[in-house]
Amino acid sequence: MNEKQDPLVANDSDPVVLLGPGPSTVSPRVLQAMARPLLGYLDADFRKVLDEECQLLRNSYGTANELTFALSGTGMAGMECVLSNLLEPGERLLVGVNGFFGDRICDVAARHGIVVYRVDAPWGEAVDPAVLDAKARESHPHAIAVVHAETSTGCLQPLAPFSQIAKNHNSLFITDCVTSIGGVPIEADLQHIDAAYAGSQKCLGAPPGLSPVTFSKKAVERVRARKQPVTSWYHDISLLEKYYISSPQSYHHTPSNSLHYALLEALRILHHTETAPAVFERHSRNHRALVAGVEALGLKMFVREGLRTPMLNAIAVPDGVDEAKIRARLRNHNKIEIGAGLGKLKGRIIRIGLMGHASRPANVVAVLGALASALTEQNYKCSGGAAVDAAIKAGNY
Numbered sequence: 001m002n003e004k005q006d007p008l009v010a011n012d013s014d015p016v017v018l019l020g021p022g023p024s025t026v027s028p029r030v031l032q033a034m035a036r037p038l039l040g041y042l043d044a045d046f047r048k049v050l051d052e053e054c055q056l057l058r059n060s061y062g063t064a065n066e067l068t069f070a071l072s073g074t075g076m077a078g079m080e081c082v083l084s085n086l087l088e089p090g091e092r093l094l095v096g097v098n099g100f101f102g103d104r105i106c107d108v109a110a111r112h113g114i115v116v117y118r119v120d121a122p123w124g125e126a127v128d129p130a131v132l133d134a135k136a137r138e139s140h141p142h143a144i145a146v147v148h149a150e151t152s153t154g155c156l157q158p159l160a161p162f163s164q165i166a167k168n169h170n171s172l173f174i175t176d177c178v179t180s181i182g183g184v185p186i187e188a189d190l191q192h193i194d195a196a197y198a199g200s201q202k203c204l205g206a207p208p209g210l211s212p213v214t215f216s217k218k219a220v221e222r223v224r225a226r227k228q229p230v231t232s233w234y235h236d237i238s239l240l241e242k243y244y245i246s247s248p249q250s251y252h253h254t255p256s257n258s259l260h261y262a263l264l265e266a267l268r269i270l271h272h273t274e275t276a277p278a279v280f281e282r283h284s285r286n287h288r289a290l291v292a293g294v295e296a297l298g299l300k301m302f303v304r305e306g307l308r309t310p311m312l313n314a315i316a317v318p319d320g321v322d323e324a325k326i327r328a329r330l331r332n333h334n335k336i337e338i339g340a341g342l343g344k345l346k347g348r349i350i351r352i353g354l355m356g357h358a359s360r361p362a363n364v365v366a367v368l369g370a371l372a373s374a375l376t377e378q379n380y381k382c383s384g385g386a387a388v389d390a391a392i393k394a395g396n397y
């Protein structure tokens with residue numbers, strides 16, 4: 001095999017720019033961090049890495065929760081961990097579903113024997129708090145769960161009404177922060193979130209493989225009061241706490257040093273090199289620029305203004321355009337990855353992620369230009385120049 005054909009090295013000199021729903025292109029500093037020598041899982045220096053990482057994750061969530069750490073596994077591991085700890089088989093969970101990942105919460109919970117109630121909103125809309133409240137009166141849930149940033153649609157769910165409903169019904173409030181963390185403020189303590197899970201590979205700017213989770217005191221007390229053991233040994237937070245938080249530590253499993261080095265470096269960039277407010281502003285500005293460019297192409301955003309996530313931009317595919325061909329052209333000619341629609345939105349939308357290190361003006365301009373060429377190739381009339389111009393104006397680049 002020559003080097004050009006070898007998938008491990010083919011991408012080295014001219015890497016694909018990851019502008020899909022995640023993973024996202026990470027900073028070279030983060031890639032370099034992964035090349036550092038391994039340490040034993042109980043080594044004092046590795047403990048320092050984990051301690052700093054836990055603190056920066058608390059900052060990312062906006063919480064003082066002691067039990068905050070990066071779980072081994074991706075966002076789905078975090079989802080499974082939170083659900084399987086907070087609820088026992090036979091207990092009731094109410095889920096606000098407005099996309100693919102809300103649906104996943106229902107599926108995962110049901111597999112752990114949790115009784116699932118759901119209220120559904122049309123994909124692309126937010127969940128209506130009044131409808132969820134009515135369902136809570138009927139179902140008396142032990143916990144209520146919503147997805148903060150629904151990656152399948154690009155809808156940002158306002159959290160405050162749901163935390164209030166959870167409080168009124170004495171339910172725990174669970175939030176999926178996989179896409180929102182590091183891109184918009186979460187303020188877990190102010191929002192009275194009892195447990196949340198996230199992903200490392202989106203706006204935090206690290207590779208996939210770790211899932212930052214956080215549990216409030218109330219959530220931890222609920223777990224301690226369980227009658228039955230947690231249905232997943234690997235995700236039992238009472239065991240995990242003894243490794244990630246307690247001193248002295250005890251062995252639970254062998255975490256990936258390299259992934260933790262990368263996540264810590266990404267968190268240092270976020271909180272120290274750039275600072276969180278500047279990162280949020282960057283995501284918001286690049287989102288505004290992309291939307292202006294998309295609209296100058298004559299395309300429509302899938303989610304209405306005011307409900308859009310800045311980091312995930314879902315764009316409706318116009319009639320007569322084959323979205324799979326668009327994505328293939330961007331990947332093969334421009335070395336840009338963008339995402340397809342998920343579930344019932346397959347074929348109907350494309351998703352452009354501007355997440356973490358990848359949320360930058362050069363990427364906005366490049367993807368708009370590439371999109372215009374791909375559309376033109378399919379006889380859709382548009383001007384790439386006008387799109388880039390609109391983006392530059394809206395982003396004040």
Ligand SMILES: Cc1ncc(COP(=O)(O)O)c(C=O)c1O
Nearest residue numbers: 074075076101149151178179199
């Ligand atoms: C909102 C949301 N929840 C959960 C997940 C699952 O995360 P992962 O694919 O990292 O397991 C994703 C992944 O994209 C997501 O966007």
